[in-house]
Amino acid sequence: MKEVLAHIEKKKQEFAKLEFFEFLEDKSIPPRQRLGFAPCFVPFVMGFGELNRYVWRDESTNDPIQAIINQHTYEDDGHWIWFLEDLTKLGFDMASTFTDATRFIWSKEIQVSRQTFYEIYRCTYKAAPIHKLVAIEAIEAIADIFLSTTTLVAKELELTSGIEYKYFGMHHYSIDSNHSMDSVESVESISNIKLEKDVEEEALELVNEMFDLFTIFVDVLVKYAKRYELESLSI
Numbered sequence: 001m002k003e004v005l006a007h008i009e010k011k012k013q014e015f016a017k018l019e020f021f022e023f024l025e026d027k028s029i030p031p032r033q034r035l036g037f038a039p040c041f042v043p044f045v046m047g048f049g050e051l052n053r054y055v056w057r058d059e060s061t062n063d064p065i066q067a068i069i070n071q072h073t074y075e076d077d078g079h080w081i082w083f084l085e086d087l088t089k090l091g092f093d094m095a096s097t098f099t100d101a102t103r104f105i106w107s108k109e110i111q112v113s114r115q116t117f118y119e120i121y122r123c124t125y126k127a128a129p130i131h132k133l134v135a136i137e138a139i140e141a142i143a144d145i146f147l148s149t150t151t152l153v154a155k156e157l158e159l160t161s162g163i164e165y166k167y168f169g170m171h172h173y174s175i176d177s178n179h180s181m182d183s184v185e186s187v188e189s190i191s192n193i194k195l196e197k198d199v200e201e202e203a204l205e206l207v208n209e210m211f212d213l214f215t216i217f218v219d220v221l222v223k224y225a226k227r228y229e230l231e232s233l234s235i
Contacts, residue, residue: 001191003204008137008138008141008207011207020218020219021149024153025149031153031154035153035168036225037222037224037228038092040113041221047121048076052072052073052077057069057077058070061129068189071180072179079172082171083167110220116213119213120213131203134203135206138206139214140176142210142211144176147172151170151173154169
């Protein structure tokens with residue numbers, strides 16, 4: 001597993017250089033506008049909780065790798081609650097009908113948010129525990145880059161508004177950084193997993209697939225946020 005984890009770290013460093021993160025770090029843009037992608041993020045965040053509960057969790061086996069995954073899913077399946085709170089705090093609870101909200105969630109404009117969730121589902125549904133673990137490790141690496149950057153934006157907002165942003169801010173980042181999978185014992189246990197050559201090749205390909213998915217996703221997010229910025233400035 002050491003080779004797979006090293007590959008995840010390499011892809012993580014490449015991912016951190018994408019335009020999306022440059023945009024989030026650009027202090028010439030008001031912080032609320034930098035988080036203007038949040039509505040586009042809705043399908044993925046809500047779907048992610050269900051990935052943990054219904055796709056990755058499996059209580060019917062004593063497999064030790066699956067046991068690690070199960071514990072992780074209980075730690076990770078409720079973060080959408082903080083996200084909904086942040087949407088309200090950011091002012092996205094605009095007056096609209098239920099039909100309009102449904103139309104937006106299922107619109108082509110944010111299709112990639114839904115598609116990212118679907119593709120992760122496709123790759124991990126009824127997959128072997130090792131494949132689910134690899135996908136989760138890759139996604140957690142991506143989340144680390146995402147949250148370490150949004151935390152800085154949330155901190156700017158908190159300084160001026162006095163409002164805590166749990167999902168985009170330090171609350172979420174701190175909890176994500178202290179998952180049971182991140183303990184010294186778990187990290188050592190996971191890194192020492194022995195993989196057959198064919199399984200290792202499948203794992204490396206799965207890592208690439210996860211990072212490719214999210215590269216496309218954050219490209220859409222930054223474009224959405226920039227458009228939101230222009231619309232906000234014109235009001």
